[in-house]
Amino acid sequence: MSRLQSGNPNRTFLVIGTLVAAVLIALAVFAIQGKPASGAGLSATFDLTGQPFIGQDSAPVSVVVVEDFKCPVCKSFEETIAPELKTRYVDTGKAKVYSLVWPFLAQTRGLATDDSKLAAQAGRCVYDQGGNDAFASFKSILFRAQGDENTVWATRTRLKDLAGNLEGLDQGRFAECLDSDATAARVDADEAQVNKAGVNHTPTVFVNGKEVMSSGGQSTYAMADVSAAIDAASK
DSSP, X not given: OOHHHHSOHHHHHHHHHXXXXXXXXXXXXXXXXXXXXXXXXXXXXXXXXXXOEEXXXXXXEEXXXXXXXXXXXXXXXXXXXXXXXXIIIITTTSEXXXXXXXXXXXXXXXXXXXXXXXXXXXXXXXXXXXXXXXXXXXXXXXXXXXXXXXXXXXOHHHHHHHHTTSTTOOHHHHHHHHHTTTTHHHHHXXXXXXXXXXXXXXXXEEETTEEOOOSSSTTOOOHHHHHHHHHXXXX
């Protein structure tokens, strides 16, 4: 009789169980490779040439907010954190804040029309005409008008109506830009940058290329999170 046969059968089951667990862990690690968890401390070098921003070009700290106009948490960020960020850091010349639009929500919801991308293209059309100030105003309008993330609300017609609230914008030129998908390639390039950085949720905030850790769970920030990151980058 062999030693295995005469030994404790529970030990045999323990060994087999351990091996199975190891295989499952290895498969899980393989499955999530390349998909950083929220708050994973990402680092990224974004090409910010031609990206809309608020603040002084000479500001020493660059803040990048990755957002989707359909994202309800992004809307909350813009209504709560962004105003204080502007008052404390942008208006004082300490930081400039870039908006990097990542149109992904409509795709993940399986919507018939990719209105995340349409909204991003509309923002680019406004930026081409009116620059940073016009883009910032249009962004505020889009977030105020935001519909349910599971429905198509940022249609071409709706986006043209919303753009009509911008003073000085050539509405005919805007409509032509949107209808011809003139800015689609640049929106795709922005999306490629974000994907390359490993971002997997919105909003995601970077300060001088370093991801700010969210304090209350995925993509939920307190002003203290962003403030601490900017203060650290300023030293």
